Amino acid sequence: MRPRHDRTGLFLFSVYLLLYAGFVFLAAFRPELMESRPWVGLNLSLTYGFGLIAMAFVLALIYGWCDSPNQSKDSYTARKETSQEDRR
DSSP, rough: HHHHHHHHHHHHHHHHHHHHHHHHHHHHOOHHTTTTOOBTTTHHHHHHHHHHHHHHHHHHHHHHHOOOOHHHHHHHHHHHHHHHHHHH
16 A cells, blocks of 8 residues: 555645746746736735645645545554464
């Protein structure tokens, strides 16, 4: 289960990294665009920043959801049984 879990984590990290890189590049190379007010009078930089924070929570929930309870239980049960056999 661990390699799959690692791949999922790296994929979600890559998604967030691309979103964050977009924010940094817009701030560095298109500051006039970041000053625009596309939503409820808030400028794009503030909206994008709060969006990044919200996306971090969403990606964390996705990461936690990918580790389904059945797989965790099976993995835990297998480790417990192995450790009990080692004691005998």
